[in-house]
Amino acid sequence: MDNQDIKSLLITKLNLENAYITGDSNHIEIIAIGDIFKGASQVKRQQIVYTPLIKIITEKHIHAVSIISYTPKEWEQNKKINNSNHLLK
Template sequence: METEAVAQLIRAGIPNAEVQVSGDGSHFEALIVSEVFEGLTPIKRQRLVMETVKTQIASGELHALSIKTQTPAQHAGSGVC
């Protein structure tokens, strides 16, 4: 898979999210910033993101996805672009 394909899957499942993905074809890292994460526990945030790529994980097309989630307020204070 390409990084942009992974990003598009996440964006489709979490509309209006800011998504940055890096990786090498089967192992990816994603930073997702969305208001939807407000008030959710870290595990609920992870599950929400994993739901967007579950078909690709199940098929083996996507082997591993490391996820970092932030609300817009957390992102603004993180210094991460």
């Protein structure tokens, strides 16, 4: 499963506004943006993103995952504060 497949899976299953996936099957980094994260703790946000990935992880198609999640409002604020466009691929 490539990064585009993972992106499509997350956007579809979690109804995300957008997702950015970098890395390879050994380690992927995910930036997930969606209203689904409103009011959720960081732990809950991680659980939300892991849920559609469980099968891929347990079948060892992905070894390690780093997740950063934002609501759309948080994402816009973060882009302005940190000028984080260099993270996008």
